[in-house]
Amino acid sequence: MFQLINLPYAPDVLEPAISAHTLEFHHGKHLRAYVDNLNKLLPGSEYESLPLEDIVRKAPAGPVFNNAGQILNHNMYFQQFSHKPQTAPSGRLAAQIEKQWSSLDAFKAEFVAKGVGLFGSGWVWLSAAEDGSLVITQEPGAGNPVTKGLKPLLTFDVWEHAYYLDFQNRRADQLNALWGIVDWKVVEERYR
Ligand SMILES: [Fe+2]
Numbered sequence: 001m002f003q004l005i006n007l008p009y010a011p012d013v014l015e016p017a018i019s020a021h022t023l024e025f026h027h028g029k030h031l032r033a034y035v036d037n038l039n040k041l042l043p044g045s046e047y048e049s050l051p052l053e054d055i056v057r058k059a060p061a062g063p064v065f066n067n068a069g070q071i072l073n074h075n076m077y078f079q080q081f082s083h084k085p086q087t088a089p090s091g092r093l094a095a096q097i098e099k100q101w102s103s104l105d106a107f108k109a110e111f112v113a114k115g116v117g118l119f120g121s122g123w124v125w126l127s128a129a130e131d132g133s134l135v136i137t138q139e140p141g142a143g144n145p146v147t148k149g150l151k152p153l154l155t156f157d158v159w160e161h162a163y164y165l166d167f168q169n170r171r172a173d174q175l176n177a178l179w180g181i182v183d184w185k186v187v188e189e190r191y192r
Contacts, residue, residue, distance in 0.1 A: 002052065004035045005075050013083035017177040022165045030161050031074045038067040056144050069142030073123055077157050085183035093184070093191045096134055112175045114138050115158050124175075126154040128191055153190045154182065 007027055011020040018026075041064050042048045047055045052072050059065035088104060089097060101107040114136050115124035122140040127150035129135060134153075137145055145152045156175050157163075163174035 001039050002035050002071060004032050005078065007078055009081070009083055014081055014181050016166070017174075017181045018081070019166050022163070025165065026157075026162055027074075027078060031071070031078075034067045034070040034074070038064070038071060041067065053146055057146055066142045069144050072144055072146075073142065073155060073157070076152060077123075077155050080154060080183060080186045081178075081181045082183035082186075083181065085181055086185040086188075087180075089184040089188060091188060092132075093188045096132065100134055108179055111136055111156070112172060115156050115175045116172045118158050121159040124156050124158060125150075125152055126187075127152050151190070154187045 004027075007023065011023045014023070045064065047059060047064055047068075050058070052068055052075075055064065055068040056072050059068060088094070094104075097104060097107050101110065111124060111126065115138075118124060118138040118140065120140065122138060122143060125137050125139055125145050127135050127137060127145040127148075129150060135145075135150065137148070137150070139145065156178055158171060158175070160169075163171060167174040167177075
């Protein structure tokens with residue numbers, strides 16, 4: 001049985017980037033539904049005792065993949081934010097971003113452009129390859145870069161349910177606002 005994660009912050013502290021109202025629906029309704037759905041699908045299946053990441057790697061396109069992927073994606077998404085974030089990467093991650101994009105701002109611009117350019121619902125991801133190089137990918141639906149052998153580090157949710165209550169159709173405004181609450185300490189820990 002998978003459990004709905006608890007948010008590591010009070011529901012109103014991420015405002016105005018993410019309102020308490022949005023969190024109430026996004027975490028309390030949408031993510032809860034993915035958890036409930038997966039828990040109904042797993043009993044008696046070959047995925048029953050696997051960790052979440054392994055289910056996402058192994059399940060073919062369909063309900064098990066979609067619900068497991070959405071749980072993994074949302075867990076990583078919600079846990080990367082803080083109202084008192086480390087506002088920029090440091091150390092090895094900062095050096096790698098500098099090497100590949102020349103500046104943090106150039107990286108952020110490409111990340112947001114790929115999020116805005118993803119047609120329909122999905123996720124934009126920063127991941128690490130085995131050699132430590134970084135890659136930005138667009139993943140439609142419940143996609144997660146673990147299915148490509150990458151290590152996911154940072155993600156922005158571009159499903160409308162993530163931002164419609166606060167930003168209506170202004171996806172770019174939502175994505176740019178998220179930079180103010182990304183805790184790069186969490187992203188650096190994932191990069192280790
Ligand atoms: Fe979402």
